[in-house]
Amino acid sequence: MNYEGLKFTKMQGNGNDFIIIDNRSRSFGDDSLRDMAINLCRRRISIGADGLMAIEKSDDADFKMRLFNCDGSEGEMCGNGARCLARCAFEKGIAPKKMTIETLAGPVSAQVTPPYATLDMGLLDMTSVERGQNKNISGEDFPYSHLTVGVPHTVIFQDPGDRRSPGDLAPIAIVFQSDRDLFPLGTNVNFLKVSGPNLLDVRTRERGVNDFTLSCGTGSTAAAAAAWMEGLVSSPVDVTNPGGVNTVLIEENEPGVARLFLRGLTAFVAEGSVLS
Numbered sequence: 001m002n003y004e005g006l007k008f009t010k011m012q013g014n015g016n017d018f019i020i021i022d023n024r025s026r027s028f029g030d031d032s033l034r035d036m037a038i039n040l041c042r043r044r045i046s047i048g049a050d051g052l053m054a055i056e057k058s059d060d061a062d063f064k065m066r067l068f069n070c071d072g073s074e075g076e077m078c079g080n081g082a083r084c085l086a087r088c089a090f091e092k093g094i095a096p097k098k099m100t101i102e103t104l105a106g107p108v109s110a111q112v113t114p115p116y117a118t119l120d121m122g123l124l125d126m127t128s129v130e131r132g133q134n135k136n137i138s139g140e141d142f143p144y145s146h147l148t149v150g151v152p153h154t155v156i157f158q159d160p161g162d163r164r165s166p167g168d169l170a171p172i173a174i175v176f177q178s179d180r181d182l183f184p185l186g187t188n189v190n191f192l193k194v195s196g197p198n199l200l201d202v203r204t205r206e207r208g209v210n211d212f213t214l215s216c217g218t219g220s221t222a223a224a225a226a227a228w229m230e231g232l233v234s235s236p237v238d239v240t241n242p243g244g245v246n247t248v249l250i251e252e253n254e255p256g257v258a259r260l261f262l263r264g265l266t267a268f269v270a271e272g273s274v275l276s
Contacts, residue, residue: 001035003274008040009088010047010269013080013117015214015243017269019047020088023054023066030074037068040274047274050209053081055089061102062095069208077105077150079217079246079262083117086110087266105150115267121149121221121260126229135182137175144176145226149260151207152187153222157230160193166203166212173205190219194232200224200239214243221262224248228258 009020019040021028028036037052051069058064065085067075082101089095090112101108109120130146144156154176173189180186186207193201204219205212220239227233228250235250249261 001032001039002276003036003040004276006036006274007272008047008274009271010049011084011088011266012243012269013084013215013217013266014241014246014264016078016080016216017049018081018084019049019052020085021052021054022092022094024057024063026056028054033066033068034072034074037070038072041070050206050213051075051078051081053078053085055085055094058102061100061107063089063099064102065108067103069206071208071210073208074104075151075208077103077108077218079119079121079150079219079221080215080264081217082108082110082119083217083262083264084266086117086119087112087114088268090114091268103150108150115265116263117266118261118263119217121218121262124149124225124258124260126256126258129226129229131226131229135176135179137172142172145229146183146187147222147226149218149222149225151218152183152185153190153219154183154187155190155192155223155226157227158191158193160195162193166205169203170205170212177205177207188216188219188222190216190223192223192227194227195240196233198234198237200227200233200237202239202241204241212242215241215246215264217246217262217264220246220264221248221260225250225258225260 054066056064204216224237
């Protein structure tokens with residue numbers, strides 16, 4: 001399919017990059033958006049990105065966010081993507097500084113203070129978190145928690161001295177992501193190391209991208225919440241990703257329920273139109 005003349009904005013949030021289009025006129029249907037994501041997100045031979053996001057009209061929010069991963073699958077929510085989209089919508093006059101975004105995971109409140117954007121990630125029912133789990137792979141035990149923060153996340157607790165590279169960790173993540181009996185909706189996989197009382201180091205292999213990304217907003221939030229529940233860190237939590245730092249604020253307003261906030265940098269990379 002030819003998208004010549006399509007206007008786009010490219011943004012990144014701590015290295016998690018996205019192609020953004022204005023689809024409020026609904027010029028592009030679901031099949032076109034999937035095809036667009038697959039073709040335009042290809043690195044080296046097209047614009048290149050982790051995913052494509054479309055701004056669409058909403059009856060109940062300032063706008064609706066549609067996220068298509070680079071494999072064409074549609075995601076329910078993306079923390080870094082929503083942060084970038086919030087700033088884009090604000091800078092282009094589509095939404096006010098404080099806004100509500102409709103997503104497949106439910107409404108998300110956002111506030112933009114350029115170059116930062118902060119999301120209210122909603123309430124986490126801690127009884128829903130699968131804590132103290134273990135998966136044995138080739139004779140090695142991997143302790144983990146599983147929780148949903150917009151999208152499903154598995155958080156694997158690593159020893160701080162574990163020096164395995166992303167290439168070494170990828171086969172482990174793939175085993176988790178391939179287990180549809182355990183994770184019927186698939187899962188993002190986060191490898192977590194505690195670096196300090198308010199500091200985590202996290203690497204995320206994302207579902208739909210099928211690779212490690214430089215940053216994952218929902219992954220940062222899930223990792224911080226999982227570590228906080230185990231008493232390993234205190235809020236606010238700075239989560240270091242290869243692409244930068246996301247800050248997660250956790251508020252326990254009532255026993256067993258926590259409200260999660262995600263804050264981080266956003267940046268415009270380019271604006272233009274597709275040539276072919």
